[in-house]
Amino acid sequence: MLWYKMLHILAMTSWMAGIFYLPRIFVHYVEGREAGQDVARLEIMARKLYGFMTIMAVFTLGLGLWLWLGYSFSGGWLHAKLLFVALLIGFHFWCRAYLQQMQRGELSRSGRYFRLYNELPLLIFIPILIFVVVKPF
Secondary structure (H helix, E strand, O other), rough: OOHHHHHHHHHHHHHHHHHHHHHHHHHHHHHHOOOOOOOHHHHHHHHHHHHHHHHHHHHHHHHHHHHHHHHOOOOHHHHHHHHHHHHHHHHHOOOOOHHHHHHHHOOOHHHHHHHHHOOOOHHHHHHHHHHHHOOOO
């Protein structure tokens, strides 16, 4: 079971790397376009990164379910963690909506907006870590 836990952590780390980096690509895309630069490469990078992080999200969720069934975790901390995991999944799909706007050339938010947007997954991820490690309830 420890191998599954290790794979879960590895997949989660990879997913989170994508979640943190994709909004930075949005920042560079918006600001580059405003400066008249060629941003086609950023569109390709964003699309490929989203595909990778989606695969890692599926592995993370699948392995997490496997661990839940194998260890039969219980307690309020797990329910709280799953709430924040659901928020993280929602953020993942929100990124997809922005990616689709980018691909249509309609990404109109400012670089400042996407810099702030980039902080949201951290605000979701910190409680997940607290619930998993500290198990406050």
